[in-house]
Amino acid sequence: MKKFMNRAETLVAESLAGFVAAHEHMVIFGADRKFVRRRSLRPGKVALISGGGSGHEPMHVGFVGRGMLDAACTGHVFTSPTPDQIIAAIRETDGGEGCLLIVKNYDGDVMNFEMAAELAAAEHRIATVIVRDDVNPGGSKRSQGRRGVAGTLVVEKLLGAAAEAGWRLDELSALGEDLNGRIRTMGVSLSGVTVPDTERKTFALNEDEMEMGVGIHGEPGRARVKFAAADEIVETMLEAILSDLARDRGDKLLLFINGFGGTPVSELYLAYNSARARLQSLGVTVARSLVGTYVTSLDMAGLSITVARLEERELSLWDAPIDTPVLRWGG
Amino acid sequence: MKKFMNRAETLVAESLAGFVAAHEHMVIFGADRKFVRRRSLRPGKVALISGGGSGHEPMHVGFVGRGMLDAACTGHVFTSPTPDQIIAAIRETDGGEGCLLIVKNYDGDVMNFEMAAELAAAEHRIATVIVRDDVNPGGSKRSQGRRGVAGTLVVEKLLGAAAEAGWRLDELSALGEDLNGRIRTMGVSLSGVTVPDTERKTFALNEDEMEMGVGIHGEPGRARVKFAAADEIVETMLEAILSDLARDRGDKLLLFINGFGGTPVSELYLAYNSARARLQSLGVTVARSLVGTYVTSLDMAGLSITVARLEERELSLWDAPIDTPVLRWGG
Amino acid sequence: MVVVAHAALIGGLIEACREVIAANADHLSELDRAIGDGDHGTNMRRGLEAVYAERNRLAELTLPKALEEIGLILVMSVGGAAGPLYGTLLIETGRQLAGSNGQIEFARALELAITAVARRGRASPGDKTLLDVLYPVHAEVVRRAGLAHICEEAERAASLTFGMRAMRGRAAFLGDRSVGHVDPGAKSCALLTAVICRFLEEHCPA
Amino acid sequence: MVVVAHAALIGGLIEACREVIAANADHLSELDRAIGDGDHGTNMRRGLEAVYAERNRLAELTLPKALEEIGLILVMSVGGAAGPLYGTLLIETGRQLAGSNGQIEFARALELAITAVARRGRASPGDKTLLDVLYPVHAEVVRRAGLAHICEEAERAASLTFGMRAMRGRAAFLGDRSVGHVDPGAKSCALLTAVICRFLEEHCPA
Ligand SMILES: Nc1ncnc2c1ncn2[C@@H]1O[C@H](COP(=O)(O)OP(=O)(O)O)[C@@H](O)[C@H]1O
Ligand SMILES: Nc1ncnc2c1ncn2[C@@H]1O[C@H](COP(=O)(O)OP(=O)(O)O)[C@@H](O)[C@H]1O
Ligand SMILES: [Mg+2]
Numbered sequence A, B: 001m002k003k004f005m006n007r008a009e010t011l012v013a014e015s016l017a018g019f020v021a022a023h024e025h026m027v028i029f030g031a032d033r034k035f036v037r038r039r040s041l042r043p044g045k046v047a048l049i050s051g052g053g054s055g056h057e058p059m060h061v062g063f064v065g066r067g068m069l070d071a072a073c074t075g076h077v078f079t080s081p082t083p084d085q086i087i088a089a090i091r092e093t094d095g096g097e098g099c100l101l102i103v104k105n106y107d108g109d110v111m112n113f114e115m116a117a118e119l120a121a122a123e124h125r126i127a128t129v130i131v132r133d134d135v136n137p138g139g140s141k142r143s144q145g146r147r148g149v150a151g152t153l154v155v156e157k158l159l160g161a162a163a164e165a166g167w168r169l170d171e172l173s174a175l176g177e178d179l180n181g182r183i184r185t186m187g188v189s190l191s192g193v194t195v196p197d198t199e200r201k202t203f204a205l206n207e208d209e210m211e212m213g214v215g216i217h218g219e220p221g222r223a224r225v226k227f228a229a230a231d232e233i234v235e236t237m238l239e240a241i242l243s244d245l246a247r248d249r250g251d252k253l254l255l256f257i258n259g260f261g262g263t264p265v266s267e268l269y270l271a272y273n274s275a276r277a278r279l280q281s282l283g284v285t286v287a288r289s290l291v292g293t294y295v296t297s298l299d300m301a302g303l304s305i306t307v308a309r310l311e312e313r314e315l316s317l318w319d320a321p322i323d324t325p326v327l328r329w330g331g
Numbered sequence C, D: 001m002v003v004v005a006h007a008a009l010i011g012g013l014i015e016a017c018r019e020v021i022a023a024n025a026d027h028l029s030e031l032d033r034a035i036g037d038g039d040h041g042t043n044m045r046r047g048l049e050a051v052y053a054e055r056n057r058l059a060e061l062t063l064p065k066a067l068e069e070i071g072l073i074l075v076m077s078v079g080g081a082a083g084p085l086y087g088t089l090l091i092e093t094g095r096q097l098a099g100s101n102g103q104i105e106f107a108r109a110l111e112l113a114i115t116a117v118a119r120r121g122r123a124s125p126g127d128k129t130l131l132d133v134l135y136p137v138h139a140e141v142v143r144r145a146g147l148a149h150i151c152e153e154a155e156r157a158a159s160l161t162f163g164m165r166a167m168r169g170r171a172a173f174l175g176d177r178s179v180g181h182v183d184p185g186a187k188s189c190a191l192l193t194a195v196i197c198r199f200l201e202e203h204c205p206a
């Protein structure tokens, strides 16, 4: 494992320090460097806080800024941040309108954010949206259900725009819950990842194998299958996504191709091209697009496809101005 | 080699088609898909055209848009575009103020752009800037000199802003030439790359080795050395860069950490943190920063450091609004 | 058997727990790599090191208060799934022991704490988690089994997770592919139970 | 020896060149991988396929015009360094032969074309490029050596690049590490020279 690092113990802190310095006009560290927040908080709006383990960069810190998040808490690699970080972020960003916590559905994240919410509940109005965009991993009913993966970016962008527009805490919370039914993601991996602490690959694949249905923590997926042509891979993934996504004719779709860290952007665009053609052949129009390396799993080679079914209201929220280190558009 | 592709022969075309479709509000294909250009050309300005082999995505097509390039020509992987592509781009974007060709200093690129310029010279005013930002590879005087690498982004951004501001062809050409003396880049690689056509790694490195002084075509560098801690690598690179860069005290520096495609952004920020601290300890202030995966070498693991010495005039050009698929800031 | 003072008991337990986790961290991460994200050993070690750093302060506290504080330290340092789970276990045990003015039996306090852990984790018996060690350990405590026996039972319970299909935690995403591996959380729980039993056996009156 | 018609000569040469490049493309890329970017075989094959696709049209042209047209096709299809270099060689040879109203000797036309290639590439003898085959081939043509001899000399010249330090092209970035490898462009040039000589020997009057 060759990584640009000094020591495994300080890797997350050093990288975060670099991130904050490189974007110092937009973001600053919160108290004790427990989180990263917008340089200028806007009073009178609900505060949006997200976070999770590191290893998914540029998510979430890259989404801190006008029109998206107010603060992001980062844990160790693939390890949820701890409640003290989340509580500190709540204290520093809640301007009186309450806090919305956006949490990916992993037991660790859910439990840590939950403990933070319980401990801060006496002094703050808090609501939580748990993002569950992963296609149904086919597990039994009793399993913990869908993971929160790349679709988290979509949820955070839409809620961020809504919060900026003055939506109240309960309205945001309702929108977040509603979005969970309309965003689906599926991931494919061409390689395991090396967690810096352990210096070992999470799994090994042969030259002609891939893992289908992976999440963003280097864990193996649903099934190990034969590597195939891009069109074939995309078709399989879209089929799983569309059959898991309640759908009306005439829906406006957002198509988001996300790289896991080790895949060149040219391949992502090739997959986008393939996915868009496939959707078109099914009579579905792509109304909005995003292609890039946003929600990663360290240096994993692979990508995920996210399809979101958006109504007019959400299309406007998607188009609304955004100014963060990573996503930037509109006036 | 596992890549998301269908056939090696159509890979570049499919990826470009995806790129154009994903950013259809900003860019379109030129005639016969020979190049990509701004959707709406602005009359009365010099046209900026760049290009090169593919494999460096998102450069150059990602830089087509307001405030940067008017058109970009893409060749096969690591292979210069052909003169017919460049001539077509000249014809379609020259609004009468002439064309500036921005070319990375590789023999193939230089010769193909040169042939295009010769063939189009009868009907168009054309000037060429050959970017040479690579630190001196220590070759003899007769060698072809510095390569054009990640610093190309800086040159294209500054010239793009100047062209947008109405600079004339000769002024742009002079600025470009002048910048060549003030931008230096050095690259380090942790892995060879797999050229899709050949399906073989360009070179193989052991777990404890890295290549110092690499370019962006998967070619080996100046020297194969022992892998080291990030601080140490950064120090070696900065030393080579600074000693090759004429420098006045009080200079305003732009620090640009560029990923080669297979390196996670978190590692780039860690390297940025290290480089910034090192520069500070040398009494040099970082005035502008850029961190990301912009000028790549397929999926190579590695990064380059670019330092540019900018005067006030160029700082304003850097800050000037830009609206391209990849770089976006300002009003 | 050496009877030790209360402060030395808490300090000694902390030290023993820290040691067993440090010695087994790689193994725990190895187990986690098979069905999770490979960091359970690292997470637990970070937590135990944080507790160890405060052992002098902790040793001054009453047992219930010490348990609660250790739980909070684990919550704030471990992160991931294990932090809130082990944290809740200790915090709740401590609070139950404290709240009842010493009236509550240890077995009952443990039971309520385990219930809190299950609620926190939305987990049930057989889900292939650390609860699959906690439940049998509690059962042994209830029937006042000897320390050696509890220790053995914890080990046995952990190894039984080998055959289980994970229903919670990251391992659940593997579905059937989670079968055939020992759960890392169950393993760490068994290791801690064992080292605590052994320490008590050596240093405490029966 | 079989004397062939003019059209069949051009068509046959195109076919022979295309064949030798197709058969050696992997080997040429292999050489390019050692000191360049590993695509020389692919680039040349793409070029020769493009020429081959137009062989019927090309076979109708005069030799000078055919050479110029082939050069243009190579320029517009090969890309990279090899495209403009091989292109310039053929375009200039054709133009020289045509411009002089047939007065110019082939050796002189070739000389001027090679000079144009060197100017295009800013390259000198000994720089470890295809010029290191072109110069000796030209020298053999000047002294009216037999085709078999030219063919041999081209091969020898290509193998001599093994010891050279590259001064132009991507290989130049390797400095001393470029020594000890045959230059891919020199090799393709020798292969083409050899196949052309052999074809002419078989099909043309002496
Ligand atoms: N929902 C849950 N309920 C109970 N135990 C759980 C749950 N999720 C995870 N665990 C336990 O936590 C262990 C994993 O801990 P750890 O690896 O430290 O956290 P993470 O999964 O966040 O990386 C699992 O082996 C399992 O015993
Ligand atoms: N400046 C130059 N002058 C002469 N020949 C050159 C020059 N640059 C490259 N070459 C020749 O071109 C060959 C490489 O061609 P190719 O691999 O197709 O192009 P690229 O280097 O663009 O990938 C080299 O082996 C060398 O013979
Ligand atoms: Mg973890």
Ligand SMILES: [Mg+2]
Pocket: B053, B077, B078, B079, B080, D037, D039, D080, D081
């Ligand atoms: Mg090439």
Ligand SMILES: [Mg+2]
Pocket: C032, C036, C037, C038, C039, C040, C080
């Ligand atoms: Mg884990």
Ligand SMILES: [Mg+2]
Pocket: D032, D036, D037, D038, D039, D040, D080
């Ligand atoms: Mg080459």
